[in-house]
Amino acid sequence: MWLVLGLASFGDWIGLLATGIFAAAQFQSSAGQGAAFGGTIAVRLLPALLLGPIAGVFADRFDRRYTMVITDLIRFVFYGSIPIVALIGASPGVIVAWATIATFIGETITLIWIPAKEAAVPNLIPKSRIEVSNQLTLVTTYGITPILAALALSALTAGVQQSGVTLPDWAQPVQLALYLNAFSRLATAITVFFGIKEIGGKSAERQQEAAQQSMFRQFLDGWKYIGTTPLVRGLVLGIFGAFAAGGVVIGAAKTFATSLGAGEAAFYLLFGVIFMGLAVGIGLGPMIIRELSRRRWFGMSIVLASGSVMFLGLAFHLSMALAGAFLVGAGAGMAFLAGTTLLYGEVDDAVRGRVFAVVQIGVRMVLLLAITLSGFLVGLGSSRRVDLGAFDIDVSATRVLLLVAGAIGIWVGISSFRQMDDKRGVPVLADLWGSIRGRPLSPDEEFVRTGVFVVFEGGEGAGKSTQVSKLAAALEADGHDVVVTREPGATDVGARIRRLVLDKGDAPAPRAEALLYAADRAHHVATVVRPALARGAVVVSDRYVDSSLAYQGAGRTLPVAEISWLSSWATGGLKPDLVVLLDVDPGVGLSRVDSRGQGQDRLESESRAFHERVRYAFLDLAAADPKRYLVLDAGRPADEISAAVASRLAGLLATPQEPPAPASTAVPPGPDLDAPDLQAPPPLEEMAEVFGLEDDTPDDPARRLR
Numbered sequence: 001m002w003l004v005l006g007l008a009s010f011g012d013w014i015g016l017l018a019t020g021i022f023a024a025a026q027f028q029s030s031a032g033q034g035a036a037f038g039g040t041i042a043v044r045l046l047p048a049l050l051l052g053p054i055a056g057v058f059a060d061r062f063d064r065r066y067t068m069v070i071t072d073l074i075r076f077v078f079y080g081s082i083p084i085v086a087l088i089g090a091s092p093g094v095i096v097a098w099a100t101i102a103t104f105i106g107e108t109i110t111l112i113w114i115p116a117k118e119a120a121v122p123n124l125i126p127k128s129r130i131e132v133s134n135q136l137t138l139v140t141t142y143g144i145t146p147i148l149a150a151l152a153l154s155a156l157t158a159g160v161q162q163s164g165v166t167l168p169d170w171a172q173p174v175q176l177a178l179y180l181n182a183f184s185r186l187a188t189a190i191t192v193f194f195g196i197k198e199i200g201g202k203s204a205e206r207q208q209e210a211a212q213q214s215m216f217r218q219f220l221d222g223w224k225y226i227g228t229t230p231l232v233r234g235l236v237l238g239i240f241g242a243f244a245a246g247g248v249v250i251g252a253a254k255t256f257a258t259s260l261g262a263g264e265a266a267f268y269l270l271f272g273v274i275f276m277g278l279a280v281g282i283g284l285g286p287m288i289i290r291e292l293s294r295r296r297w298f299g300m301s302i303v304l305a306s307g308s309v310m311f312l313g314l315a316f317h318l319s320m321a322l323a324g325a326f327l328v329g330a331g332a333g334m335a336f337l338a339g340t341t342l343l344y345g346e347v348d349d350a351v352r353g354r355v356f357a358v359v360q361i362g363v364r365m366v367l368l369l370a371i372t373l374s375g376f377l378v379g380l381g382s383s384r385r386v387d388l389g390a391f392d393i394d395v396s397a398t399r400v401l402l403l404v405a406g407a408i409g410i411w412v413g414i415s416s417f418r419q420m421d422d423k424r425g426v427p428v429l430a431d432l433w434g435s436i437r438g439r440p441l442s443p444d445e446e447f448v449r450t451g452v453f454v455v456f457e458g459g460e461g462a463g464k465s466t467q468v469s470k471l472a473a474a475l476e477a478d479g480h481d482v483v484v485t486r487e488p489g490a491t492d493v494g495a496r497i498r499r500l501v502l503d504k505g506d507a508p509a510p511r512a513e514a515l516l517y518a519a520d521r522a523h524h525v526a527t528v529v530r531p532a533l534a535r536g537a538v539v540v541s542d543r544y545v546d547s548s549l550a551y552q553g554a555g556r557t558l559p560v561a562e563i564s565w566l567s568s569w570a571t572g573g574l575k576p577d578l579v580v581l582l583d584v585d586p587g588v589g590l591s592r593v594d595s596r597g598q599g600q601d602r603l604e605s606e607s608r609a610f611h612e613r614v615r616y617a618f619l620d621l622a623a624a625d626p627k628r629y630l631v632l633d634a635g636r637p638a639d640e641i642s643a644a645v646a647s648r649l650a651g652l653l654a655t656p657q658e659p660p661a662p663a664s665t666a667v668p669p670g671p672d673l674d675a676p677d678l679q680a681p682p683p684l685e686e687m688a689e690v691f692g693l694e695d696d697t698p699d700d701p702a703r704r705l706r
């Protein structure tokens with residue numbers, strides 16, 4: 001099946017080029033040639049605008065197999081007639097006129113064929129394979145066959161010229177190409193009719209709709225569906241945006257190549273590199289981003305394509321321009337792949353033909369418009385050379401156009417990202433990076449949270465238990481509902497885990513130890529902390545996630561990023577509102593513990609260096625997120641410490657409770673920069689937040705509460 005569709009697409013492209021060349025060849029003057037070439041190609045794209053929108057209704061209303069077969073047979077006849085008219089000795093004017101008419105009809109018919117095919121494919125392929133099948137189709141349609149077609153045609157022509165043989169008229173390369181185009185349609189028609197019978201038939205839903213609604217009603221409903229389904233609307237607009245980016249670059253490439261001081265060859269290079277990027281993006285994209293949410297990937301790809309258009313606008317060297325063009329192609333390709341795959345999955349069989357008609361037609365129109373418009377715009381302004389010391393840079397209309405187009409594209413990308421984000425609250429860059437490394441982040445568990453979560457952290461003997469009791473007593477005296485808890489061992493399950501990790505005897509291996517603490521935490525959060533926060537209590541915990549980052553991460557020297565990820569998974573992303581870090585010199589702390597006279601547990605008996613690492617890990621964590629931390633010198637008298645805690649907490653408790661919002665919380669980031677920042681901002685409000693780049697300065701207590 002793919003072979004036939006690939007062949008058909010090869011035929012299409014070679015046909016597009018050949019009709020243009022063929023028409024041009026009928027004229028002597030270069031002006032006539034240019035007009036004929038451009039004219040026929042424009043005609044090939046024009047029907048989309050006029051008749052395309054109805055095509056989708058066809059695909060949804062009638063049997064898709066018959067639709068495909070009949071349209072292919074019609075195309076076979078019309079494409080095949082173009083060279084035959086020339087053979088029977090018609091005048092150049094008639095030949096070109098006929099080529100134009102036949103192309104126009106063929107293209108119109110194609111517009112009915114494509115939605116029928118697109119709508120049928122998801123019914124043939126299991127959902128999990130759709131991306132792969134799309135990769136194949138898109139790479140063959142847009143990546144490989146246009147290049148092959150151009151190469152084959154130019155090789156044929158050159159070969160014939162060099163060999164010096166005079167071929168009969170009917171065997172000229174261009175003629176052959178046109179026949180190939182025609183026969184590829186016949187081959188597709190035969191294959192679809194005899195080989196892919198499953199395409200035929202109508203679902204009960206489609207049958208019913210066709211019986212009850214007029215074609216016009218169905219047409220209107222198609223548009224209404226696209227306009228009112230946010231996901232579909234976002235996808236459609238996004239795909240257009242990505243193609244506009246590509247079109248702008250193609251349209252501006254010629255002038256741009258000149259402004260870089262590079263010649264004609266650079267133009268072809270830029271052009272070719274875009275298609276290369278397209279093929280690579282479609283072919284390798286899914287392998288690179290692996291499990292990343294496809295909805296997020298879609299928006300990110302549009303931003304990549306548009307960002308690269310802007311980058312192109314700033315390029316002052318051909319190599320930069322080539323890199324930019326490659327990324328434009330890659331971004332557009334990935335957006336197209338992600339977009340069509342999502343559309344296949346999201347759109348019901350009954351409206352699929354109409355949606356795909358709009359996408360296919362829209363893509364052609366957008367591409368055509370972008371190419372023509374940018375070609376026209378760059379011709380307008382003059383350019384000025386600016387001396388930048390080491391480099392001269394041409395400030396031209398082209399550059400301005402690229403910058404503006406890129407900026408608009410980024411806006412489109414971010415808008416569609418927001419509209420369809422299925423992992424709200426998970427920072428984008430960390431998510432992307434995690435996915436590339438094979439560890440996608442999961443979104444925070446949602447729950448209605450009205451309470452306040454306070455955690456005490458610090459080394460051994462820092463005075464955590466003492467401060468937890470003092471704070472709890474004070475809060476209770478104020479009439480708060482207080483839940484005092486600790487890690488490890490606050491629950492029955494936890495108590496058993498606590499014995500496993502802390503009792504002297506067989507020590508668990510470092511990773512096993514980390515998993516045991518995580519298991520205790522998962523159970524603790526699920527059965528104690530979340531329920532208490534949900535009912536509005538103040539939860540005060542002796543130790544939480546930071547202890548794992550400090551002890552298992554820095555202390556045992558396991559990768560902190562991994563411990564952070566593990567904890568985030570265990571807690572479903574629940575972050576404390578306030579962490580009080582009681583900072584103590586390990587010597588002082590351990591001697592306090594000794595004076596308690598209860599002997600040392602397994603961790604207390606670790607080396608001095610271990611406890612030093614733990615101490616500095618805690619301080620690093622606090623420094624990385626000052627809004628959330630209160631660092632206090634544990635050497636101060638206990639009452640001073642409790643007073644400082646109380647005054648900091650007063651701010652938090654005084655804040656009127658937010659209306660119930662989904663919890664967006666996670667563990668604090670690990671101290672090394674490599675650690676994915678698992679903090680989750682509230683629903684994406686600011687563009688910066690979309691990328692996890694929110695700034696840390698404003699200390700707004702209301703935010704912390706969410």
Ligand SMILES: Nc1ncnc2c1ncn2[C@@H]1O[C@H](COP(=O)(O)OP(=O)(O)O)[C@@H](O)[C@H]1O
Nearest residue numbers: 460461462463464465466592596634636637638
């Ligand atoms: N601020 C303080 N100054 C001096 N000693 C303290 C202070 N806070 C607590 N202690 C004492 O230190 C020991 C350890 O305190 P504890 O609260 O159990 O620490 P942790 O829970 O951090 O291990 C206890 O004997 C406690 O009385």
Ligand SMILES: Cc1cn([C@H]2C[C@H](O)[C@@H](COP(=O)(O)OP(=O)(O)O)O2)c(=O)[nH]c1=O
Nearest residue numbers: 460461487488517543547548551552603604
């Ligand atoms: C919560 C947690 C504790 N720990 C260690 C730190 C402590 O040495 C030990 C038990 O903590 P804790 O109950 O606070 O003991 P103590 O009251 O004696 O200070 O568990 C970790 O290593 N990782 C963790 O995630």
